[in-house]
Amino acid sequence: MELSRRNFLVAMGLGTATVMAGCATTSGSGAPAADASGPAQGDITFLCALFEGATGKETLEGNLLKQFKEKYPDVNVTVDYTDYGSLNEKITTGLASGLMPDVVTLGVGWIPPFAYKNAIAPLPESLATRYTYEERVLEPSRFDGKLYALPMVLDTRIVAYRKDFFEEAGITAPPKDWAELREIAKELTVRDKDGTLQRAGFDPFSIDLRQCWETFLFGNSGELFSADGREVLFDSPEGVAALQLFLDMVADGSADFALTTEAGQPTTLQQGTSAIMMTNNSLYVQLQQQNPELVDKVGTFVLGNTAPAMLQGGTMISQSASSKNPAAARALVEFLGSPDAVLVASEQRGSVPAISDLRDSDYVKGNPMVAFALENLGKARSEGGTPAWMEIREKIKPTLETAVVGQQTAEQAIAQLAGIADDAIARL
């Protein structure tokens, strides 16, 4: 066979026909909810962004899944481990290839996009009342009035500060609003005689800028989207002011965009290069492991301007709408959403257990930051809220950064972001 131009064109034509046929027959939209009424049996896959590392694998497969197997001997679970950076890609490729895992871990804000496209199956409402949940905790698990996921662990974004630096400066209480934050941050900023920053008063940039800005947006009584997820609300004066606060603090020298915590390294608070920082509740475990001498020197508070707010991230467990063994998948979702599994997963990551009853557990009592987060869950707010979230969330950080580095004003950046979000919602 000769590779001629004609052969090539024929091949291209065949390829086009194949793709066009694929376009005509591809399904996915409008898939019915999986019927989980039969006996739990068969092989299922679990795409897992929790239980990292060898310890995590032993915890999941050596402990939890053994218990599951005892309860459901006819179900075989294959675990596909991943991390949050790759979770979205794994799901995308799984969906594209028709190999969507039967059970998946999803992040907060991910339920509306996947539920809207019928990629995940609704769960019975009874699972929402099986254990005690704060309503705020269940909010991200719902779409269109239906429950689509069970929360496992929560990762709240809180403000942490160095008590010793506060005491040295004679500051007796953490800031109550943004004006106090700016004042205290300026007071605690230290520079050497050359003007080089030695300690920033405030480090907002060690967590994702998107999540940091959202925390301040909510703390300023702002909203991301309307209740139906079809209208952008963050382009309000509250949203602009939240971004402007970071710009002002960079301008007055009490925050530095270049000062961040590298993955796996001690935080700026631990290194003493910041006095106050945005962080999450897993900081306590990090302190215990890396700087036990600082455990008593680090305090936490929930900050707001007009309304105290902390951001609630986390990991939820959901069932694929296309599972061939829906009863088995449902059984695993129910099992992983139970207190035993939730507690073990939380302990492994230093996270906040999603079930309120677990606040009396030894783990919560022994971790002040987790206990603090649980006490303040009433002030927790979540990101997302629109089926277009997966597209919008990727654009938030780089767009906000353009303002932080001075390429445009806070108002312009927020307006640009709102335009992107409007377009994404219009494409639904």
Added chain:
Amino acid sequence: MVAPAFLHALIWIGIPVVAAFVLSFTSYDVLTQPRFIGIQNYLDAFGDPVFRRGMLNTLVYAFFTVPVAMAIALLIALMLDTQLRARALFRTAVFIPQVTATIAVALVWLWIYDPRSGLLNAVLSFFGLPAQNWLSSTTWAMPAVITVGIWQGIGLKMLIYLAALQSLPKDVYEAASVDGASRTRQFFSLTLPLLRPATFFVFVTSVISAFQAFDLIYILTDGGPANTTTMMTYEIYKSAFREFRVGYACAQSIVLFVFLLILTLANRRLNGGDSGRH
């Protein structure tokens, strides 16, 4: 005899290319059926300031990494084409970055560029120069990425040039020496023209490689700060795998393909084709 090769090209190149082309005219998010939307994805791509920024960054990255790395690679190849002691050791040392996983290379450079504990700022500090925020500064992030790109790309280019240099006819140089041509004159009048086919090959593969820069960006900067280091490939990846806009990502891929096609054809014409005609 060519049937296996043809089938391979059909399955792994032909069908995906056609699929990408067809999907570029659809709104396709993996989850639902593709919907024909004409050239809307292309209009979106050229109207998207971030993708436009990615195109500009890619051109800047290619502009600096390709000629600079080619010049350095040729220089090193000329040095290594002499009777140098420990020549094999030097060749290996220059080639190592090419065969090292980019992820590992990027992680090492991440440490070198660390603003507080990095090697580069320590060296600057030793000479009394101010430290820089290499990867979080809109001024320095791109040069920092380009530097790694040049460093990593030298090895393969050097190897190709070295092979080409070793195959050059010796009698031509002997004749030139007899005619009294200096070494410099020989380099510009003989070596460079005779290396033209190799240069064409190195240029085309380097441009394609530069336009495909992805893993360095993924590890070093994530396209930031403020999109100053995002590239076309990175935007394609984000559109497809993070935003579920597969149709749009296909349109972006076609734009990248057209870019590469134009550059290759232009270079082919400038160089008189891959046969080295001039």
